[in-house]
Amino acid sequence: MILQKLLSSNLKLHTWLDGIIMGEDLALFAVEHASKLGADYVDVRLEEHYNELITVANGKVQRGIINRKRGIGVRTLVNGAWGFQSTADLTKKGIRQAAEIAFKVAKASSKHVSTPVKLVPTKAHKTSYKTKVKIDLEDLAFEDKLKQIITWERKLHTSKKIVRGLAEYTGIKINKTFANSEGASIGFFNTLTWLSLKADSKKGVMTQFYEKTVGHSGGYEIFKKNDMEKMSSEIGNKAESLLSAKAAKTEKDVTVILDNDYAALLVHEIVGHPSEADRVLGREAAWAGTTWWAGKIGEKIGSEYFTAYDAPTVPSALGYYLYDDEGVKAERKMLVEKGVLKGHMHSRETAAVFGVQPNAGMRAITFEYVPLIRMSNTFFGEGDWKKEEMIEETKHGYLISCMRHPSIDDKRYNWTISAQEAYEIKNGELTTHLRDIALTSIAPKFFKSINAASEKTKILPLPGCGKGDPMQSLYVGNGGPYIRGVATILGVS
Amino acid sequence: MKEAGKTVLDVAEKRRLDEVEAYLVSNRVLTIRLVNNAVFESKGVHDIGAGLRVIKDNMLGFSSTSDLSKKSLEKLVDAAVFASKARKLPFKYSFPKPKKKPTVTGVYDKKLAELPPENAVELAYDMVDASLARSKKIVDNAGVLNVVNYDTLVLNSEGVSAENKGTFFEASLSATAKRGGEVSEGSEATAGRSLKELKTREIGEKVAEMAVSGLKTQKLKENVYTVILDHEPAQEVTSYVSMLVSPMIARLYFPLFLDKLDKKVASAHITLIDDPLMPNGVGSAPIDDEGTPSKKHVIINKGILKTFVYDSFYGATENKKTTGNAVRASFAVGVSSFPGKNYNGEPIPVLRNPFIKPGKWRREEILEDTKQGLLIRRFHYSRLTNPTRGDFTSVLRMGLYAVENGEIAGAIKKSRLLDNLLNMLQNVDAVSDKLVVAGNWGDYAHTPVIRTKAHVAPTD
Numbered sequence: 001m002i003l004q005k006l007l008s009s010n011l012k013l014h015t016w017l018d019g020i021i022m023g024e025d026l027a028l029f030a031v032e033h034a035s036k037l038g039a040d041y042v043d044v045r046l047e048e049h050y051n052e053l054i055t056v057a058n059g060k061v062q063r064g065i066i067n068r069k070r071g072i073g074v075r076t077l078v079n080g081a082w083g084f085q086s087t088a089d090l091t092k093k094g095i096r097q098a099a100e101i102a103f104k105v106a107k108a109s110s111k112h113v114s115t116p117v118k119l120v121p122t123k124a125h126k127t128s129y130k131t132k133v134k135i136d137l138e139d140l141a142f143e144d145k146l147k148q149i150i151t152w153e154r155k156l157h158t159s160k161k162i163v164r165g166l167a168e169y170t171g172i173k174i175n176k177t178f179a180n181s182e183g184a185s186i187g188f189f190n191t192l193t194w195l196s197l198k199a200d201s202k203k204g205v206m207t208q209f210y211e212k213t214v215g216h217s218g219g220y221e222i223f224k225k226n227d228m229e230k231m232s233s234e235i236g237n238k239a240e241s242l243l244s245a246k247a248a249k250t251e252k253d254v255t256v257i258l259d260n261d262y263a264a265l266l267v268h269e270i271v272g273h274p275s276e277a278d279r280v281l282g283r284e285a286a287w288a289g290t291t292w293w294a295g296k297i298g299e300k301i302g303s304e305y306f307t308a309y310d311a312p313t314v315p316s317a318l319g320y321y322l323y324d325d326e327g328v329k330a331e332r333k334m335l336v337e338k339g340v341l342k343g344h345m346h347s348r349e350t351a352a353v354f355g356v357q358p359n360a361g362m363r364a365i366t367f368e369y370v371p372l373i374r375m376s377n378t379f380f381g382e383g384d385w386k387k388e389e390m391i392e393e394t395k396h397g398y399l400i401s402c403m404r405h406p407s408i409d410d411k412r413y414n415w416t417i418s419a420q421e422a423y424e425i426k427n428g429e430l431t432t433h434l435r436d437i438a439l440t441s442i443a444p445k446f447f448k449s450i451n452a453a454s455e456k457t458k459i460l461p462l463p464g465c466g467k468g469d470p471m472q473s474l475y476v477g478n479g480g481p482y483i484r485g486v487a488t489i490l491g492v493s
Numbered sequence: 494m495k496e497a498g499k500t501v502l503d504v505a506e507k508r509r510l511d512e513v514e515a516y517l518v519s520n521r522v523l524t525i526r527l528v529n530n531a532v533f534e535s536k537g538v539h540d541i542g543a544g545l546r547v548i549k550d551n552m553l554g555f556s557s558t559s560d561l562s563k564k565s566l567e568k569l570v571d572a573a574v575f576a577s578k579a580r581k582l583p584f585k586y587s588f589p590k591p592k593k594k595p596t597v598t599g600v601y602d603k604k605l606a607e608l609p610p611e612n613a614v615e616l617a618y619d620m621v622d623a624s625l626a627r628s629k630k631i632v633d634n635a636g637v638l639n640v641v642n643y644d645t646l647v648l649n650s651e652g653v654s655a656e657n658k659g660t661f662f663e664a665s666l667s668a669t670a671k672r673g674g675e676v677s678e679g680s681e682a683t684a685g686r687s688l689k690e691l692k693t694r695e696i697g698e699k700v701a702e703m704a705v706s707g708l709k710t711q712k713l714k715e716n717v718y719t720v721i722l723d724h725e726p727a728q729e730v731t732s733y734v735s736m737l738v739s740p741m742i743a744r745l746y747f748p749l750f751l752d753k754l755d756k757k758v759a760s761a762h763i764t765l766i767d768d769p770l771m772p773n774g775v776g777s778a779p780i781d782d783e784g785t786p787s788k789k790h791v792i793i794n795k796g797i798l799k800t801f802v803y804d805s806f807y808g809a810t811e812n813k814k815t816t817g818n819a820v821r822a823s824f825a826v827g828v829s830s831f832p833g834k835n836y837n838g839e840p841i842p843v844l845r846n847p848f849i850k851p852g853k854w855r856r857e858e859i860l861e862d863t864k865q866g867l868l869i870r871r872f873h874y875s876r877l878t879n880p881t882r883g884d885f886t887s888v889l890r891m892g893l894y895a896v897e898n899g900e901i902a903g904a905i906k907k908s909r910l911l912d913n914l915l916n917m918l919q920n921v922d923a924v925s926d927k928l929v930v931a932g933n934w935g936d937y938a939h940t941p942v943i944r945t946k947a948h949v950a951p952t953d
Contacts, residue, residue, distance in 0.1 A: 051837075055745070057744060057745050058744075060583070060810075061579070061580045062741065062745065063555075063839060064553075064554065064555065064576050064577075064579065064580045065555045065556070065557070065576065065837075065838065065839065066555070066556040066557075066572050066573075066575070066576045067556070067557045067558075067837040068556070068557065068558045068559070068560075068569075068572070069542060069557070069558065069559035069560075069837065070559055070560065071559060081532065081534075081535075082533070082534040082535070082536075083534070083535050083536070084534065084535070084536035084537065085536065085537040085538070085539070086536075086537070086538045086539065087538075087539040087541075088539065088540060088541045088542065088559035088560075089539065089541060090560075098539070101537055101610060102537075104610055104611065105523075105525075105535035105536070105537065105610040105611070105613075105614065106535065108535065108610060108611035108614040108615075109525075109532040109533075109534065109535045109614050111532075111614075112531050112532040112614065112618045113531050113532060113533075114529055114530060114531035115529075115531075141578075142575055142576055142578070142579065143578045143579030144579075146579035146580065147579060164744070164748070166745055200748070200881065207881040207882060209881070282528075282529065282633070282635075283528040283529065283533065283635070285528075285633070285635050285667065285669070287635075368538045368540070369536075369538070370534060370536050404878075405876055405878045407874055407876055407878070407886050407888065407909075408874065409874075409888055409890070409907065409952055410873065410874075410888070410890050414952045416886075416909075418878060469524065469526060469637045469639075469934070470522065470524060470538075470639070470935070471934060471935075492878070492879075492884065
C-alpha cells in the first residue's frame with residue numbers, strides 16, 4: 001500500500017488539520033465505487049493544498065492569506081464519454097456522491113459523443129516522490145516572511161520617481177495521490193514558491209514600469225539563493241532609467257536578438273500553446289483558438305537553429321513533475337527539431353488519435369478541475385554561439401530584453417509581444433536605450449529567420465498560464481537561450 | 494453552514510479576539526463542454542469552505558479551509574490569528590455592522606438549482622443542434638454550458654448574519670462555417686439567473702447566422718474608424734472600467750483612473766451605474782460578500798468620474814464608508830470566476846452589476862446614422878497593454894463588418910484594434926436604448942451598443 005511506503009520513506013508528510021495523514025484509501029474507495037457503477041475507466045486525484053499569499057504595495061500590506069483545502073476529483077469514462085465531479089466532502093458519503101455524479105453525466109454525455117474516447121494503454125505505476133525542498137514554507141514564521149517582503153518592496157523605491165512598488169509572494173504545497181482503475185497509485189508532494197516585483201516610475205506625464213518574477217519548484221530557499229534586496233533596487237533603477245530612454249520607432253523586418261526572458265514568453269505563446277494536441281485537433285477553437293501547424297508533423301517550419309522541447313522533469317523548474325495527472329511517466333518531449341515539426345503534447349486520448357505514445361501532458365490546477373493538456377517547461381533549444389558574439393556580429397539590429405504583454409491571434413500565427421526594454425545595436429555594439437517597444441511577426445516567417453542561438457538555456461517561472469472552461473491558471477516554466485532572428489519593431493507609445 | 498459559523502464565532506470569543514468574520518460557502522458548478530458538434534465532457538465541482546478574518550489589537554489576519562469540522566475550525570482561527578501577527582493596520586478597522594437586508598427578485602431559481610445533470614447535457618447539445626439546423630454551411634460547433642448554484646453565509650461578531658442564495662448560468666457557442674475555400678466563425682455568449690432565460694435554440698441560430706455572414710471577407714486599410722461596438726465588445730469596455738474604479742485594483746495594477754476623480758473620463762453620453770438591486774440582474778444580490786446591503790451607485794455621470802467603490806477595508810484606508818461592493822475574489826490557485834463562491838480570499842471592492850445607462854438610439858438607428866465605419870460584434874484577447882496610459886488592444890477575429898452609408902457593406906478579414914481606452918470612452922457619441930446581457934468567461938453585464946472611434950489595422 002502506498003501509505004506504508006510513504007510512511008517508511010523519509011518523505012515528510014503534511015499532517016492535515018485534524019491529524020489525518022493523506023493516504024491512498026480514500027482514493028481507492030472512489031475508484032472502486034465508480035468502477036462498480038459501470039465506468040469503463042476511472043481515475044481520481046485526492047489532494048490537499050496549503051497556500052500562502054502576501055501582497056505589499058507602497059509599504060502597506062494589501063493581502064496576507066493562509067489557505068488550506070482538500071478534496072477529490074473523480075474522472076470517469078463511460079461508453080466513450082468523459083464525466084467528472086469533484087468535492088471537498090471527504091466523507092465516504094461525499095465521495096460516493098461525487099463518483100455517482102461523475103458516472104451519471106458521463107453516461108448522459110455518451111448519447112451525444114461523435115467519436116467514442118479511446119485511451120492508449122500505459123503502465124500502471126506505483127510510486128511516490130517529492131520536490132526537493134531545503135526550507136519548508138511552514139518552517140519560517142509568516143510574519144517573518146511578511147517583514148522580508150516589506151523590505152524587498154521598499155527597496156524598489158530607489159528615488160522619488162518610483163511612484164508605486166508592488167511585491168506579490170505565493171507559496172504553495174500540494175500533497176497529491178493519484179489512483180486509477182488500472183492499478184496505478186502515485187503520490188507527489190510538490191512545493192512551489194515565487195515572488196513578483198514591480199516598480200512604476202513617473203516623470204512629468206511620462207510613466208513607465210519594470211517587473212520581474214523569481215520562482216521555482218522548491219521551498220523558501222530561493223530567496224536565500226538570490227540577493228532579493230539587490231534585485232529590488234535593480235528593478236527600481238530600471239523603471240527609472242526607462243523614463244529617459246528613447247521611444248522605439250516602427251521598423252520592418254529587422255535583426256532582433258531576444259534575451260532568455262523575452263524568449264520565454266515567445267516560446268510560451270507561439271510554440272507551447274500551439275503544441276497542445278487538443279488545440280491541434282480543434283478542440284479549443286471556441287476558447288483559446290486553434291493551431292496554424294495542424295497536420296504539419298514532419299514538415300520544415302523553421303530554420304535549423306530552431307529547436308524546442310517540453311520537459312516536465314527539469315528539477316526545480318516551475319512546471320516540474322515526474323508523472324502527469326493521468327499517471328503517465330514524464331520525459332522530455334521533442335516538439336521541433338532543427339526546424340522540423342516533430343510532435344505535440346498529448347493526453348492518453350489524443351495520443352490514440354495521433355497513433356503515438358502518450359507523453360505525460362496532462363495537468364489540472366487542483367482536484368476541483370479536469371486535467372487538460374498543458375505546458376510543463378517549454379523552451380527553445382540551445383545553439384553554440386556566445387551571446388556576446390551574436391551582438392558583436394550584428395551590424396544593425398536590436399537587443400530585445402524582458403517580456404511584457406502578448407497579443408496573439410487565435411491560430412498562434414500572427415503574434416505581437418511587447419518588451420520591457422531594448423537596445424539598438426550598431427556595428428556590434430549596444431547603443432540607444434529604448435522603451436515602449438513590441439515585436440510583431442508571423443510565426444513561420446520568424447521561425448525560418450532564426451539564424452543563431454546561444455549556448456546557455458535559462459528557464460524562467462511563468463506562474464499564470466490560463467486555459468480551460470472553467471479557467472485554470474497554471475504555473476509553467478518557459479525559456480531558452482538568446483535567439484537571433486528577424487521581426488518587425490513596433491513603437492507602441 | 495450556520496453551525497460551522499457559530500462554532501467559529503464561539504472559538505473566537507474564547508480566544509478573546511476583538512472581532513471575527515466568517516464567510517461560508519456551498520457552491521456547485523456543473524460544466525457541459527461541447528467540441529466538434531458533440532458533448533466532449535461533463536464536469537462538476539462542489540465547493541465547500543470557510544474564509545475567516547480576525548482582528549486583534551487592530552491586527553488583521555485571514556485564513557480559509559475546506560474542512561468545516563469543529564477541530565478544523567479551531568485550527569482555522571489559530572491560522573488566521575497567526576497570519577495577523579505581522580499585519581498591524583495603520584488605521585482603525587472594524588467589520589460591518591448589521592443593517593436591514595433589501596429584497597432582490599429574480600436571482601434564485603429552484604428549477605435551475607435542481608436541474609438534473611442529464612438535462613443540462615441535453616440543453617447544451619440543443620445549441621449545437623440548432624446551429625447545424627440553421628445552415629448547411631455550418632461544419633463545426635464548440636461551446637459550454639455552466640450552471641451555478643450557490644449558498645453563502647456571512648457571520649460576524651458585530652451581529653451580521655446574512656445568507657445569500659443564488660443561481661446563475663452561462664451559455665456560449667462558437668460555430669465555423671465553410672463555403673468552398675472560405676471559412677468564417679461566429680460566436681455568442683449569454684448568462685442569466687433562471688432556467689427560463691436559457692434559450693439554447695436562439696443561441697445556436699444566432700451563432701450560425703454570424704458565422705455564415707462572415708464568409709467572403711475583404712481586407713481593411715489601417716485607419717482610425719468610427720466603430721460601433723456591439724453588446725459583447727461594449728461589455729468588455731464596461732468590464733475594464735469596473736476594474737479601474739476599484740481602489741485596490743487601481744492602486745496595484747490599473748492606475749488609469751487614480752487621479753481622475755471628478756474629471757472627464759468619458760464623453761457626456763456615458764453614464765455608468767452599478768445596481769446590484771436590479772431585479773434579475775446578472776450580478777445582483779441583496780448583500781455584498783461582507784453582508785452589507787446592496788446599493789445603487791452612479792459611477793460615471795455624463796462622462797465625469799464621480800466615485801470609486803469600496804468594501805469596508807478599502808473604505809477604511811481612505812476614511813470612507815463601505816459602498817456595499819465587497820466581492821470575494823482570490824488570487825490563490827484554483828479559483829472560480831463564477832458568482833457566489835470564493836471563500837479562500839479576502840473581499841476586494843469591484844462593481845457588482847454595472848451597466849452603461851441606455852441612450853436614446855435604437856441599435857438600427859446607430860447603424861443607419863453611420864456614413865462610414867465598422868461594426869464590431871466580438872472582441873478577442875483584449876488587453877490593457879499599458880494600464881497607466883490606457884493603451885488597449887483586441888483581436889477582431891470574427892463578426893467584423895464594413896459599414897457604408899448606414900448599411901453593412903460586407904465582412905472584413907481578421908484585424909486588430911490598437912488604441913487607448915480613455916480616448917475610446919471620450920469619443921463615444923451614441924448609446925443604444927436597450928440593455929442585453931453579454932460577456933464571456935464568467936464575466937457578464939447588461940450592456941447597450943456604443944459608437945466611438947478607434948484605430949484598426951489588418952493582422953497580416
